[in-house]
Amino acid sequence: MTNAQVTLIQIDNYGPWTVTPEPRREVDLQTLQSRLYADLSQLFGNREGYVFFTRFDNMVAVTNGLDADAHALIQESVGNRYPVTVSLSIAVDPAPAAALGTATSQLQDAGSAQDGERTEVLRGEPLPPERRTDDDVQIAHFDVNDATGKYTDQLNEFDSFINIEQGYAELMRYMRRAHDSLSFFVGGDNIIVVCDAVDETGYLDAIEHVREAVGVDLKVGVGTDRTAQAAGMAAKHALETCRDERTDVEFA
Numbered sequence: 271m272t273n274a275q276v277t278l279i280q281i282d283n284y285g286p287w288t289v290t291p292e293p294r295r296e297v298d299l300q301t302l303q304s305r306l307y308a309d310l311s312q313l314f315g316n317r318e319g320y321v322f323f324t325r326f327d328n329m330v331a332v333t334n335g336l337d338a339d340a341h342a343l344i345q346e347s348v349g350n351r352y353p354v355t356v357s358l359s360i361a362v363d364p365a366p367a368a369a370l371g372t373a374t375s376q377l378q379d380a381g382s383a384q385d386g387e388r389t390e391v392l393r394g395e396p397l398p399p400e401r402r403t404d405d406d407v408q409i410a411h412f413d414v415n416d417a418t419g420k421y422t423d424q425l426n427e428f429d430s431f432i433n434i435e436q437g438y439a440e441l442m443r444y445m446r447r448a449h450d451s452l453s454f455f456v457g458g459d460n461i462i463v464v465c466d467a468v469d470e471t472g473y474l475d476a477i478e479h480v481r482e483a484v485g486v487d488l489k490v491g492v493g494t495d496r497t498a499q500a501a502g503m504a505a506k507h508a509l510e511t512c513r514d515e516r517t518d519v520e521f522a
């Protein structure tokens with residue numbers, strides 16, 4: 271059984287900030303959002319976590335191994351670097367979607383995303399060190415088969431993008447519904463899914479579902495470990511085995 275520790279990151283009172291005193295230049299907002307994501311990726315990444323950009327005003331991190339103090343430090347660092355602050359909410363559950371559900375409720379209970387008084391909230395309990403195991407995080411790294419040959423080298427870039435995004439949309443809904451798992455597009459033709467001990471049949475069914483629904487062919491490498499980065503790296507190696515062996519699913 272896995273025990274995903276998930277942290278919801280939410281920019282405090284961001285909506286009002288984007289239009290105060292009048293709408294801010296979109297290029298400046300895009301720059302802020304992508305820099306904040308880059309910094310968070312490094313701050314959590316230095317501590318073996320993964321951060322996914324999702325909607326940019328809200329981001330999701332897998333933070334097994336990070337305690338409350340580490341979260342507070344990251345929060346402080348963002349407050350010192352940016353004109354905005356972030357709230358963080360941590361939760362643990364075998365099912366990643368359930369962990370994110372709890373993390374979300376904790377933050378919603380503390381106040382609205384657009385409440386000027388609710389800033390730099392830090393809620394939730396990390397996984398206690400004595401309960402941590404080598405099986406806490408399962409990461410599945412999906413990749414589109416021959417995306418270069420089928421899309422990038424053949425189609426208009428926008429049509430390539432539509433194909434990849436449709437594969438992502440179908441996979442994220444399927445993994446959420448069938449396995450309480452969280453899927454994140456990470457660029458190119460890659461999707462990283464945080465899973466709750468899904469087995470080979472589960473992955474084969476997911477690949478089959480996406481192929482039937484939108485005609486996008488996927489393969490997946492799966493890794494399990496104590497932290498997101500260790501599990502993610504194992505998943506990448508398993509994906510290389512898929513390439514070598516021409517298989518659809520490989521476990522590290």
Ligand SMILES: Nc1nc2c(ncn2[C@@H]2O[C@H](COP(=O)(O)OP(=O)(O)OP(=O)(O)O)[C@@H](O)[C@H]2O)c(=O)[nH]1
Binds near residue numbers: 414415460513
């Ligand atoms: N985020 C991320 N992106 C990657 C990774 N590997 C490849 N990419 C991206 O995916 C694109 C396609 O690369 P590949 O998946 O290696 O190529 P492919 O044509 O699909 O070939 P096969 O996967 O071998 O079938 C690259 O241009 C990168 O943008 C990775 O490990 N992480």
